[in-house]
Amino acid sequence: MDLRLPHESELNVLRCLCMRKQRTLFRVGARHVSFILTAIVLATPVAAQKIELSVDVSKSGAKIDRNIFGQFAEHLGHGIYDGIWVGPDSTIPNTRGIRNDVVAALKAIKVPNVRWPGGCFADEYHWRNGVGPQRAVTLNPNWGGVIEPNAFGTHEFMDFLDQIGAEAYVSVNVGAGTPREAAEWLEYMTTAQPTTLAKERGASGHPGPYKVGYLGIGNESWDCGGNMTPDYYLSQLKIYSRFVRNYNPAQQDKEQMLRIAVGPGGGEPRWTEWTDTIMKAYQQHTWSWDMNGLSMHSYTVGHWPPSYKSVGFGDAEYSQILKFTLDMEDLIHKHSAIMDKYDPEKKVALVVDEWGAWYAPLPGSNPGFLVQQNSVRDAILAALNLNIFARHADRVRMANIAQMINVLQSMIMTDKEKMVLTPTYYVFKMYVPFQDATFVPVSFDAGTYTSGDASLPRIDAIAAKDTTGKLWLEITNVDPNQPADVEVNLAGISAKSVSGQTLTAPKVDSVNTFDIPNSVVPKPISAKVQAGKILLKLEPKSVNVISFE
Ligand code: AHR
Numbered sequence: 001m002d003l004r005l006p007h008e009s010e011l012n013v014l015r016c017l018c019m020r021k022q023r024t025l026f027r028v029g030a031r032h033v034s035f036i037l038t039a040i041v042l043a044t045p046v047a048a049q050k051i052e053l054s055v056d057v058s059k060s061g062a063k064i065d066r067n068i069f070g071q072f073a074e075h076l077g078h079g080i081y082d083g084i085w086v087g088p089d090s091t092i093p094n095t096r097g098i099r100n101d102v103v104a105a106l107k108a109i110k111v112p113n114v115r116w117p118g119g120c121f122a123d124e125y126h127w128r129n130g131v132g133p134q135r136a137v138t139l140n141p142n143w144g145g146v147i148e149p150n151a152f153g154t155h156e157f158m159d160f161l162d163q164i165g166a167e168a169y170v171s172v173n174v175g176a177g178t179p180r181e182a183a184e185w186l187e188y189m190t191t192a193q194p195t196t197l198a199k200e201r202g203a204s205g206h207p208g209p210y211k212v213g214y215l216g217i218g219n220e221s222w223d224c225g226g227n228m229t230p231d232y233y234l235s236q237l238k239i240y241s242r243f244v245r246n247y248n249p250a251q252q253d254k255e256q257m258l259r260i261a262v263g264p265g266g267g268e269p270r271w272t273e274w275t276d277t278i279m280k281a282y283q284q285h286t287w288s289w290d291m292n293g294l295s296m297h298s299y300t301v302g303h304w305p306p307s308y309k310s311v312g313f314g315d316a317e318y319s320q321i322l323k324f325t326l327d328m329e330d331l332i333h334k335h336s337a338i339m340d341k342y343d344p345e346k347k348v349a350l351v352v353d354e355w356g357a358w359y360a361p362l363p364g365s366n367p368g369f370l371v372q373q374n375s376v377r378d379a380i381l382a383a384l385n386l387n388i389f390a391r392h393a394d395r396v397r398m399a400n401i402a403q404m405i406n407v408l409q410s411m412i413m414t415d416k417e418k419m420v421l422t423p424t425y426y427v428f429k430m431y432v433p434f435q436d437a438t439f440v441p442v443s444f445d446a447g448t449y450t451s452g453d454a455s456l457p458r459i460d461a462i463a464a465k466d467t468t469g470k471l472w473l474e475i476t477n478v479d480p481n482q483p484a485d486v487e488v489n490l491a492g493i494s495a496k497s498v499s500g501q502t503l504t505a506p507k508v509d510s511v512n513t514f515d516i517p518n519s520v521v522p523k524p525i526s527a528k529v530q531a532g533k534i535l536l537k538l539e540p541k542s543v544n545v546i547s548f549e
Contacts, residue, residue: 050485053444055463057471057492062393064464066112066435068386069428070169072354072400074119075152076143076407077369083405083414084160085152092417097151098160101419102405105412106164109428110435113214115169115353115400116157118142120224122216123175127185130154131204142224144368154189158210167213169260169353169400172244174218174236175226182244186212191247209248214258214398216353217241220297221262222274230277237261237278241289260293260351260398267331275338283342292347293398296335297354299408300325300381310359310372311509315480318377318508318541319451321357322478325381326456328355328388336395349397352389356402356409356424357381370407374422375509376520376541378409382427383476383543386434387462393439401428413514420512423520426503430522430545433472437464440471449479459484459538471495471548477538480508488534493548495534500525500546504539 073079086092086099093100117125120142129136130153140148161168170189172182188197189210201207217240219225221233228236246257261278264271275294282291302308302324308317336350357378358370365371382401389396401424405412411425439462446457461475471493477484501522510519525544527536538544 049447050487051444051447051459052487052489053442053461053475054489054491055440055442055471055473057440057465057490059441059492060465061439061441064390064393064434064437064439065397066110067398068352068389068393068396069109069111069431069435070113070115070353070398070400071106071111071166071404071411072115072119072402073117073404074143074402074407075117075121075125075140075148076119076403077366077371078406078414079403080152081149082416083407083412085156087151095163096159097156098163099414099419102412102414103160103163105419105421105425106166106404109411109425110432111164111166111404112435113167113169113398113400114157114161114164114404115171115214115216118171119219119354122171122219123173123177123221123225125173126177126181127154127173127188130156131188131200142368143370144366146368154185154210155204155206158189158206168211169214169216170212171216171219172240174221174240174262175224179239179243182240186215186244186246190251192249193247209250211248211251211255212246212257213255214260214293215244215246216260216295217244217291218262219295220265222265222270225262230274233262233274234277234281237291238281238289241291258292258349259290260295260353261291263294263296263350264335265297267327267334272334272338275335279339279342279348282348293349293351294335294339295351295353296331298328298331298352299354299356299358299402300328301358306358306360308359310357310362310378311375311511313377313509315451315508316454318480319449319454319456321377322380322384322456323454325357325384326388328352328385332388332392332396336392339395346395350392350395352396352399354402355385355399358402358408370403372408373511374409374413374424375511376423376505377508379423379427379503379520379543380476380478380541382409382424383431383474384460384478386427386431387460387474387476390434390439390462390464415514418514420514420517422512423503423505423510426520426522427543430501430503430543431474433466433470433545433547434462434464434474437466437472439464442473449482451480458482459486473546473548475536475538475544475546477540477542477544480541482540484538486536486538488536490532490534490548494532495529495548497549498527498529498534498546499549500527500544502539502542502544504542508541
């Protein structure tokens with residue numbers, strides 16, 4: 001994978017009409033129709049129109065980098081401790097302290113990279129506390145002020161990555177650390193030379209160098225990472241970029257470590273100014289510093305502090321949250337435009353390394369642990385965001401959902417020996433064929449789903465050719481009540497058969513629990529080929545992935 005070298009950029013030209021174009025299916029005006037008639041019409045479900053969708057396989061766009069399916073694991077609540085790490089003496093089945101059930105589940109979704117150790121935690125993390133036989137016991141002031149045992153440190157993280165088959169995205173401490181501390185950490189992890197730090201690494205069980213694919217230089221340095229101005233951060237970026245080196249001999253040529261700078265956290269002027277400052281400097285950068293990615297954080301929260309419930313809500317909250325999540329499109333558009341100004345060749349990736357739903361903490365949980373449920377709404381939300389990233393694949397070449405286990409919009413929830421896979425997990429599983437696939441434009445008129453003040457595209461869709469040339473199509477039916485009849489017209493291939501999976505459940509807030517873990521799981525989809533067209537009936541509020549033979 002190469003964050004720096006995009007494929008052709010014209011791919012998105014034929015991008016679907018859905019995000020910006022919205023069409024109301026029926027209108028009942030009180031001025032023109034009597035009250036009684038209005039009431040009857042509103043009470044009668046109106047058959048939704050068939051949606052026609054066209055895919056021309058001869059046209060193709062950018063590679064959908066597998067790194068957009070990246071994960072984020074912070075020392076926060078039960079994200080690491082209990083979620084990944086139980087320790088070698090635990091009765092929970094583990095390999096060198098790392099849960100076997102969690103590893104097996106993550107392997108199945110082919111996690112490309114994991115961002116660690118934070119988040120806000122990263123800017124107060126001192127790596128030396130997490131290596132060697134005697135670990136310092138410290139505090140986690142950001143997240144509940146709890147004890148941080150440092151039992152899960154560099155070696156445990158790398159072992160975990162090895163077990164799940166993912167690459168390391170390490171965020172170094174710019175806020176409360178020093179360039180020297182970060183430089184020594186990288187030397188510890190990556191040098192093959194017999195330095196004192198390398199010998200120490202060997203004594204801890206890993207004589208060979210580790211691979212560090214991605215280096216995050218700070219986290220939200222405009223806020224929890226030190227409240228820096230764009231110019232102040234830029235000075236730090238140059239220093240860390242210069243001195244925090246990767247020495248791994250295998251990473252000096254093709255697999256060079258990619259440096260990711262702190263970027264914006266929204267669309268307001270302070271964020272556009274931030275992006276402008278960093279990208280302008282990048283355009284003028286000299287040999288002595290470089291960057292390959294600009295981070296962007298955007299949560300679907302509604303309003304701060306997070307107050308939307310993660311379970312026990314209805315159609316109104318379903319639609320409002322999904323409406324908020326579609327802001328990701330404008331945000332990417334806005335910051336990509338600034339990046340294009342200074343980097344028209346798209347060498348610098350936009351790295352959405354914190355995204356997902358952020359709801360009110362579950363009642364009874366520690367508010368500092370960011371525990372929330374994960375419902376059908378989150379499955380739809382995940383699909384909509386992944387589709388936005390795919391449509392911007394020429395610039396968005398990496399993303400990390402927040403967070404992997406037990407925190408915010410997680411893949412997995414654990415409780416002691418129990419584990420449950422969330423609806424979001426299943427979306428990531430269904431999207432595996434899109435990893436490193438080539439974007440294929442899809443055109444359709446999405447129609448509109450309206451609930452209260454929120455109007456949303458009724459459907460969303462992306463298509464891509466995988467590395468074997470097989471065509472995959474994802475269609476999300478956003479409407480929580482109406483099925484969608486979809487007719488797919490394929491140009492460039494003639495499909496003989498179609499198969500796929502659908503993910504939905506009876507209610508907008510259906511969840512998987514430890515007791516009932518299979519309420520929201522993928523099932524085979526009903527689809528047929530007729531006169532060269534593909535006919536599908538999509539369940540309300542469903543994520544659907546199909547492929548063609
Ligand atoms: O994901 C939780 C927190 O959200 C992260 O620590 C921080 O970077 C962001 O504000």
